[in-house]
Amino acid sequence: MTTTTPLLFVHGFWHGSWCWSEVLAHVADSGRQALAVDLAGHGWRARRPESVTGRPFSPERLATEKSPVADVDLDQAGDLLVSQIRRLGRGGPVTVVAHSMGGSVLTRAAEQAPELIAHAVYLAAFMPASGVSAMECATMPENAGELIAPSVRADPGAVRALRLDTVSAEPAYRAQLRQAFYGDLDPADADAALGLLTPDAPLGIALGTTTLTSDGWGSVPRTYVGCAQDMTIRPPLQRKFIDDADAAFPGNPTLTVALDAAHSPFLSMPDRVAEIVGGLG
Template sequence: MSAGSTSLLFVHGYWHGSWCWNEVIAQVAGAGRLALAVDMAGHGLRARRPECLTRRPYDSEALATEVSPVADVDLDQAGDLLISQIRQLGRGGPVTVVAHSMGGTVLTRAVQQAPELVAHAVYLTAFMPASGVPAIAYAQMPENAGELVAPSVRADPAAIGAVRLDLASDDVGYRQQLRDAFFGDVAPAVADAAIGLLTPDAPVGIALGATTLTHDGWGSTPRTYVTCARDMTVRPALQQKFIADADAAFPDNPTSVIALDSSHSPFLSMPGQVADLVAKLD
């Protein structure tokens, strides 16, 4: 593993936390690269759980109606937090940022607002929305047909302010659907452990926000997209659309593409390969 020179900052996606990058960071750091994983706004140590999931007796109606405690988190807040995290790691200098899934939307906002802080933007099967287009619009496009997240959502995001999963469910079929959506090629025991670490509510405001992209902002920053061929959350056709839309808007700064034969979570199924490819990027 030949390492690049800039520090690496890792951003997770919806429902996850900085924990999901542990295996990748261990290998990157072992190769001599400074690396840090952070929690996105409304996630990890910044997450808040709805009372209905722990209240007994269990109330299925409350699951669908209780307003989320992270309903006030939006893309503005998430972007500002990520910029502060990048600045702290880089001490004002540029950092290579790797974002997964919905974390890509937050990375795009951060790069547009502070391009001087990001040496390289890496999208690992992540949302990489075009100028002025919210991530939620992409999630509903025909290119994302067959994804398994929407069927797993257990409340109207517009009503509760979050995209809610029923992580306490004892329904065998539902839990298998979660495994298939996020961890299709991950060892079953690891997948179950990861589901236990997910946060039930992901702030819908992050997906509803949009960023206006400019040539001297996001369009000026080197970017790499890592595709995942067996992804059931961000489908391969949608990944290709992100790349095509970006290259059409900024043809002078084309997207570099790296392909992985993995599910939505290669940081768990093939952490060595993920560590190797990101460690080589400056």
């Protein structure tokens, strides 16, 4: 029997627990207990706007229909994640691996219940400083050149979501989405993944902030796994996350791992991701 902590995997915006399937297969070889969960407003909890698949297709309706996940916020997402961590660990500590926007939710959960998290692993993830939202981070100069903002197909403030046209047949747009998420995957594999995305990501999660304390998030061991080809969270922003965290909590420095990968290494190099997280916690 393994004596290491259980592993819990948290996806990012538009994705679901499905995206960790290949990593989980590799983790299973080690015999370690592991689980992937759906964030609030995603996966099993996702709701799709009618305008995305409605026919005849109306770009105007796509740009204006209020999101069915408009009421989902960081408070709700953080509370759900804490409950998921508690259930997996049965009250004991768990190593949590978060991707992309899942990082902001992990930060909230770690501040709320640091005793439940043995190690926080940020995989190409948002790791905002105290009182800073992930949305603010996404628009910082360090994230120049990212491809998510140009891919959003509605005013987030109006529809209360970051909306992608996940079923678009426009070649240039689909190529942009592939580059944003899966730039190191074969196009056919990338298209298969795009087909599983949820069109709406709740704006409330991206706008939420967490006040970080030395007894909360600042006390939890953390690792940042950066991706050199990332077109969603650009490498300079990844570096800023690490530098800001270390400046705020110098007694608990961030461990770092570098991957020559695009934004979604759980699909392009799942064996390596499993190897990295398997050595933590």
